[in-house]
Amino acid sequence: MTALLGALIGRLPIGWLQLIHSRTRLAAAMAGVAFANILVLVQLGIMGSLNNSILISYGLLNADIMISAENANTLTEGDNVARQRMFQALGVPGVQSAMPFYVATADWERADGTSTAFVTFGIDPEKGDYLDAGLAPFAPRLRLRDSAVVDRLARNMDASALETLGPDDPLRFEVRGVTLSAIDSFAAGGGFAGDGYMLVSDQTFHRIFPNRSTGAPDHILIKIAPDADPGVVLAALQAQFDGTGLRVRSFADAALEDQDYQTTERPTGLIFGFGVVIGVLVGIVIVYQILSTDVADHLAEYATFKAMGYGQSMFLGIVLEQAVILGILGFVPGIAVSWLLYEMLGAMTGLPVELTFATTAAVFVGTIIACLVSGAIATRRLAAADPADLF
Amino acid sequence: MNAPARNPALPAVAEVPAIRVAGLNHWFGEGEARKQALFDVDLTVRPGSLTVLMGPSGSGKTTVLTLMGCLREVQDGSVELLGHELNGAREADLVLYRRRLGFIFQAHNLHGSLTARQNVMMGLQVHGHRDEATQRKAAAHILGALGLGDRLDYLPGNLSGGQKQRVAVARALVGNPAVVFADEPTAALDKESGMTVVRMLKELGRQRGTTTMMVTHDNRILELADRIVTMEDGRTVKDTAP
Incomplete structure (x- = not known):
């Protein structure tokens, strides 16, 4: 793993080595990312089921145009x-x-x-x-x-x-x-x-x-x-x-407008959308806490590296490397637990909850981006590494 | 060993003093609390020499060391390191200059998550990270020379204080630095390893022209020094060759 990461990054994977050196912290960070993932995925799952269930209701019918009240x-x-x-x-x-x-x-x-x-x-x-x-x-x-x-x-x-x-x-x-x-x-x-x-x-x-x-x-x-x-x-x-005062719409548009209305204007849709935002924020805060604590704990080492002639970009690289690793490591248990919860939710409510590839991919990309944002904020602490303090 | 990339535009190290300090003043603190730490320090250091800085604590020797080592901004006066004026130099240039230096601190400052060999490799990777196999070999070689050949893959937490300090020495020297700055490098070492380190520095001076600036109170080292500079209250008060 270390050799693979080293080849990938082109230097010793210091961020990775730091993470696996303090296992408790790694476990806490992974749990944090996984928790945020579960929050987001469950909200998205319920929202997706809302969308699915609307599509199902229109799918029972077959028409070209629908005339409805305003x-x-x-x-x-x-x-x-x-x-x-x-x-x-x-x-x-x-x-x-x-x-x-x-x-x-x-x-x-x-x-x-x-x-x-x-x-x-x-x-x-x-x-x-x-x-x-x-x-x-x-x-x-x-x-x-x-x-x-x-x-x-x-x-x-x-x-x-x-x-x-x-x-x-x-x-x-x-x-x-x-x-x-x-x-x-x-x-x-x-x-x-x-x-x-x-x-x-x-x-x-x-x-x-x-x-x-x-x-x-x-x-x-x-x-x-x-x-x-x-x-x-x-x-x-x-x-x-x-x-x-009548609405004349193609049947397909009527279904889409129905989805749009229920997910963005109805309290149900808003609540679940809000849940997604909260999940993302929780994830960012947890990862930020972990990464900035890790930076603070390694200030002396970073100051030494600065004295040795390493530039700011290497330290940013370490923190972002950690952010991406945490994102990936946390995503795996996150998606696994979410899948279980989807199954349970579907069985309990009969709602059409479905873990789609598109959702999985979007949440993965979102997780990495959120982790990078946390990492970017955590790098502000790097400024405190002053090699002149080492003597 | 991987030699640091040298700028061909620079004059060869032997032609100019390794370090030339002229009219150096330095202050700490702001406003009312501002206190002068260095007063008009002049010092010229010949390449390949081993210079010991002595003096009571608070005399300014560490401040001089950090200024010469590009770790602190020069406020007033001139510090020329390997032909480069440090006063007013850009941070990006200071980072480049530091890559030609080796630092041995009183504390070992090893990275606890990296093995001995990986810590030493950090001293090489600053010059680029191609050819990891060579770097691994170079790190193993210098650790072997310092008697740590059987501790290559140990984490610092599993090494004794003296062993850690020797790893730190290996990390400072593996990149073949032009100037080594050392602050009490032998404090954590037993007599024999301390002398191994100092002899190694002397040897590098003779073979490669490596210049060493060392703060120490260790009498055994004083005998091996080419020059002893004593500081008191921010001024150089004595400059002798034993």
Whole structure:
């Protein structure tokens, strides 16, 4: 290791030798870096799961353009859109079809006190093409009154009981006083808006939520003709609804804006973003403490090296060498523990937490940068090494 | 051994005094507390000689040593080291001059995380770090000459006081310095190793023209010195050749 580092740096790896000479300090520094890494990674993991869960909700649907109320920042929030807007939209050239989309959350409360909050999508069973290709075959089967397709990855659910569902062997359960028959299941998973998803027909939706009017869907989904230019159709729709207080966006943009809103404007997103900042600061402070103590402990040695004719750049090199080594050594246990925590978090909450390569790489680069910043601050102590004091 | 890179533009060491001090004054402290430590010191040192600085503590010998060794900024007067004026020299130049010097301190000041051999190699790497194998060999050679051939890979914490001091001597001499500054180098050494060190310095003076400036009270060394300069209260009061 010493020889390898020596070849890499082009001199004796003094920083490394100093670090391994005081093992306690090395262990403390590694633990500090690892701790900061875990803080940051867990916050990022939860934030990533927030983003993932939003993508999953949009991924259940399949549309080109979405018309929503101005204050509908997410799929489930905001005012309704008058159904007549759909007929206006259908008059715009290039619009092939449209579907009113209803969404609300329904709790399935069980006798044992547990409950599952289903984000319930009310769709037109004749328009299965508005569902993700994997879900589209369910649409015709939803025509049967009070039938539903449920999310087997939903929280507090026994997934194994849902796997054997069939038209002849449905699972009956009661939601808001309506007895539904789960005729099949799909895999989506819970998010921050609910514990899981449930698909029903628009008719069934209104039986579950009798206070909702069929004339006021939450969003209007639109598909454009295959030969139409999406940009042109979008612009035409936007012009059509200009001044009506409606948002007309491509479906992909709506998903991105939803993510942006939830991660940067909602308290949840802000809290986790703040957690990341705190993690970085904690890491910088710990590494700074360790490095500056190490510099202070070696002032006499550094002063000797100064007397021998070593320049400032060598001392900066030693401290930065230590910073990078601490970053790398701390990152390894940090990422390992974080991976375990991700697994536990995913199992406990059902949230789609995932340790991606991009996150890992970004956190590694960030760790090295943060360590270098700490090292750069710690080098200020080097000025105290005065060779004239040695005699 | 790796010789230090010498600037070809410089005159050969033998043509000019190794050190020439003229009208050197030095003060410590600021304002009211400002106190003069050196008064008009003049001293010219021949290359290859061994000069001993003597005097009671506080007489200014260490101050003279640090000024000549580029470790302190010259305030007033002239210090010429190997033909370079140190008064007003830039820090970057002082760093370069220091690479041609060897320092042996009263405390060994070894780096506790480096082995004996690695500590000595630090004296070579200041001149560049190519050819590590040669540097390892050179370090082993000089440690062997100082009787530490079987302690090459020991950390200073596992060496006795005398052994540590000999490693420090090896580190100062391995780079083949033009001038060696030593402050009580034999204080931590037994009689025999002390004499080994001094004889080594004398030998380097004869063979390579290495100049030695030494602060010491050790009578055994005085006999080997080419010149003895005595200081009192910041002035040179006696200058003799034994």
